[in-house]
Amino acid sequence: MALAGCLGNGEEDGVDGSGSDNGSRYERISVSFSEQGGALNEGRLDIGVGTMMNFSITPGWVQEAVASVDDFRILDVEDATADAWNDDDTLFIEDLDTDELEGADNDHVDVPGEVPCPTFAYNFVSRVELDYDVVYTFLETMWDVREDLADEFGIFAFHEDPEFWVQNHYEGIPFHPAAADFYQDELDVWSDEFERADESDDVLEADTIRMKTSEQGTTGHAANEALAAVMNDHLDELSIEAQTSDGSEENIGDIASENIEMGFLQNWTAREFREGVAPFDDLDFEMTQVFHYYDLPWYFITNNMDLETLSDIEPDMAVSPTPSGSGTAPGLERALEYALDD
Known part of the structure; x- marks a missing residue:
């Protein structure tokens, strides 16, 4: 949907x-x-x-x-x-x-x-420029360790279902090209209703994926910390850093300024960003979806x-x-x- x-x-x-x-x-x-x-x-x-x-x-x-x-x-x-x-x-x-x-x-x-x-559907998003291999490696590793993630934090049990990764995607915001290819080639869940972003000529390289969710003490941040802990045990050239945030507006601003690589948001905010509603009217970057987090x-x-x-x-x-x-x-x-x- x-x-x-x-x-x-x-x-x-x-x-x-x-x-x-x-x-x-x-x-x-x-x-x-x-x-x-x-x-x-x-x-x-x-x-x-x-x-x-x-x-x-x-x-x-x-x-x-x-x-x-x-x-x-x-x-x-x-x-x-x-x-x-x-x-x-x-x-x-x-x-x-x-x-x-x-x-x-x-x-x-x-x-x-x-x-x-x-x-509310919460999805992680990034700039389209985020390095293709970084995004693909992130998703590939997350899928490989899905059982460990579920053991660490119960909400990740839902990610054992391939369809969950693309559930409740945002209309009008394309998938990162690496995410699109991963969902088509690895999980076989790609649909014609999804949109794949074009690969950017500019590349935003990263050896640390800084991920922002919400405030300390929230389930969103606790799950993000669990994700980072498990993933960092299985990544060689990448690391994950879970960061706190005051919410979606801050996450989008930090993605725009390249202070983080990924952040989560929900549908209303995604629509406001797409329509250029304040405070997002001055931001000029292409947002792409990476994976579905929870509902x-x-x-x-x-x-x-x-x-x-x-x-x-x-x-x-x-x-x-x-x-x-x-x-x-x-x-x-x-x-x-x-x-x-x-």
Whole structure:
């Protein structure tokens, strides 16, 4: 599936990035993921968010939130809201079986079963100039050590499936020529719907692949550290360096300035880059895709058992649709507006 856009890279609270709430029917607050359980318990937060990596892995901070409250519910989504989400080309909506949540069978936990979720696809990207042999060697080694990677960090078990490497690619952003050849010649997963970038006359050589994901303590960075550790045990002339980042905007800027070789981003940011939306309007380089990292479907959580669906949220309720300024915030704010539209 090619993704034209999915959730965000915003810096402000409002759906439009302006900092206003656009008349939202809720109080927009910002609570970090790890603090959600305590904030729910103390009454500072009415509705937070959760995710399941690749639709099956419950992050530790979600498990902590479940354990922190007397009652825990994943809010259902009304059909009209789901229809509106699916009609919005900037949102990528996938169904999640919430019965798979770690702790779903606990007495104090209520889940709605299958629920539509705004979903983010994270892919690693690079400049087209990045040396062909460097990219090919990287992918070839990563494939060869896929079982070791899965043993080191469970999320890499999905990379044992060749199709996963090209899953949810970004529309309008071609694959690096070495990646395209690898997927065609080695994994046999190349499709006519994919685009192969032309090889550049300029070559960006590297003996260290600096890779940026997200902040310290996030699953994205922890997985990147595991990737570097395993790969460095099997690479001779290359090394991998996992770096922290404040997010997709920083990653793109560092790729543009050649401060890193690869960085991850998600669909919404990829679309904004492709369309030349600020702050990417002054950047002039060809971005290429390298491999698919993981998917994050997002749902909304509460300890208020009077609420059953997103549309039950009331004007005075405190909602944190991920922390303000996070890459996920604008899309989830947009999704909420559909649910609360009179």
